[in-house]
Amino acid sequence: MKTAGPGRGTNSVSLRQYNERSLLQRLRRAGEASKADLARWAQLTNTAVGSIVESLEQSRLIESAGRRQEGQRGQPAGLYRINPQGAYGIGVRLDRTSIETVVIDLAGHILARRMHDQVLPQPEQALAIVQQDIAAVLAELSPEQRGRLAGVGLAQPYNLGSWLQQLGLEADFRVWDAVDFGTMLSQAVQLPVFKENDGNAAAIAELVFGVGRQENDFLYVFIGAALGAGAVLGGESLRGSSGNGADLGLMPVPPSALPSAPQLGGQWDILLSRASLNALSRHVRHHGIEVAGNAQLEAVVRAGGPAVAEWLDDCVDAFVPSLRAALAVLDLPAVVIDCDIDGGLIDALIRRSEDGLRAIAPEARQTPRLLRGSFRADAGAIGAASLPMFFNFSPRADVLRGHASPFVPTHHLQELSHA
């Protein structure tokens, strides 16, 4: 993937690509539309839209959706919609304690999945697992479907070897910080790999397949083992100079007041120490309740009790000022909150955060709308698989600056799927 270099020149090929992608996005958001709808909306001529619609239909990214009578007389107008079978994306999500591989279609549906709940092994071993899983999910597609693969998305927390103390993990992942797993994977499977950290990938999933159908600007927060986050500004993902944009988990917060929290010393801890399922599990265990895995943790949350209530107080105490700080910086009207488990936790987090944000709202500043995320435990996997969709089909400014190649259906994957 090329890096964006602002200020370069652009040409009419980029222009055409951008307009194609704009119309695809419009159809994704509107559900269905006529050529006249699209021309009005895009402020392009009917001729230009007609030519784009024709080529999108030829490449099968969109399809006919019947006809609609427009006005009193004349021919009913032909309607178009996204063709879910138009393209497929593979998503690989690496986490410190799991490996997940999925394949999705252009509508965002998961068609096949492989999941391993295990502490992340050495990179070579992880690569072997992922290769096998990619072959397995591809085997569930037809040869023609495999020819319409837009690429592989890789979502993983960056700096896997870091913050283990705050996360209460004793494993040693330092070797992961020295390898570029995206490049390893791309060489192994001979496919383009699009890599983002897990928070940004999940935010992109919301942008393409979730709340992004209505919202163009939002902050996204995912409470998982750690805390992942991303920001969508004007329909673009805030990547940041080093790919760590919207890294809310590392925002400074006062140390936790919970007796279960590790005593790290210093005036400032980081948000993921307090607002994460690791912190919740730690505190639940401190109360003498054993939890192994998210299903058990969700059951504990659903049952309620002092351990959960105490952690929630401590979590919100850290989360609310961090959210206010992030909103002061990004000036966004909405915050999407999602979580690996539910059992009432997401609603409680939203309610408590909203109250907290109002309580410390600075003069002259609104409190954003807080929205539930769309994908819960699937956010990571769908986030990963959204990356090839986003980079191939979304009208990003980079496309205009010439940093994008067109999607071309091929058949070069038939062998791989039988590997």
Place this chain on the structure above:
Amino acid sequence: MKTAGPGRGTNSVSLRQYNERSLLQRLRRAGEASKADLARWAQLTNTAVGSIVESLEQSRLIESAGRRQEGQRGQPAGLYRINPQGAYGIGVRLDRTSIETVVIDLAGHILARRMHDQVLPQPEQALAIVQQDIAAVLAELSPEQRGRLAGVGLAQPYNLGSWLQQLGLEADFRVWDAVDFGTMLSQAVQLPVFKENDGNAAAIAELVFGVGRQENDFLYVFIGAALGAGAVLGGESLRGSSGNGADLGLMPVPPSALPSAPQLGGQWDILLSRASLNALSRHVRHHGIEVAGNAQLEAVVRAGGPAVAEWLDDCVDAFVPSLRAALAVLDLPAVVIDCDIDGGLIDALIRRSEDGLRAIAPEARQTPRLLRGSFRADAGAIGAASLPMFFNFSPRADVLRGHASPFVPTHHLQELSHA
């Protein structure tokens, strides 16, 4: 000014405008360049660059800069540079205690200035002052120069009526929150007015005329009466959904430990309570030293002493975690710090902030480069005047999306200048 609506279609007029602006930006950064340099850099054909250079030269935005021998033989290549006389911008900076109007050329030099150190009057009265000042600065331009005016930039703190307690002001500016001074001004002077809050405007000045010649991504912080800030991401200004992007002054911080600070109650105060010249003046006065105006305050800073040292400790204690939080969100490699006064204060702030940022750096995260701002007390005025330059001549993605009108030199201002 039109609002950006991402995802719309674009056309070849936008494309040409964007490419023109890209070459202008390149010349601004490089100083001078040949057509071949520009074609290589922009990845455009020699023909395309030749045609753009010709029209930029015709509209006098660029000019010949002599010739340079390229290689062993053949004709020396013609060089081009920005023509400082190519366009002019008026800047109007409103603050709670001052009104300033300047006119700058395309090289960013201030050609004329009017300044009033007074508490901001009612909007109608302020409008009369600004109209007079605009006429006065324009009177110093020739009729031909006045015909090349790109517009008026208006920089003001948004929500002028707010945070007066934190700023230690007793005036009542609430009427300002109910008027749109930009529209009033535009109607009065019959010129396009580009409006940004003061922090974003000063960041745009750095982008166009200051550190932005080298840096494409930076956080900008201005310590003035309050604290203004802006962020530049990939050569674009982070405007935010309501125009309040990078509003670091409103980030939550623990309350000040200084006895001079107002006791507001609550667990969280806002950064501008502690990191601002208002907070410094307040603390200096608490030590029994009277200060009226920035010149006196700078003398106190230069002299040193416990009042300044105590405030600096308290300021940095609040500023450093806010900077870390902003950097976690924006992931930027550089921070530009500027201030209304100096006397050693800017260097001290940079040194102390750098030490503080290192001390609380999260695992696996770098400390950004801290740079001095370019404009000191002129940041607000040059910031305001940079706005018409930025919106008319910078290669922003919005241009590609069709949200920009071309700059056309006119002569409709000759009458105004004699008003």
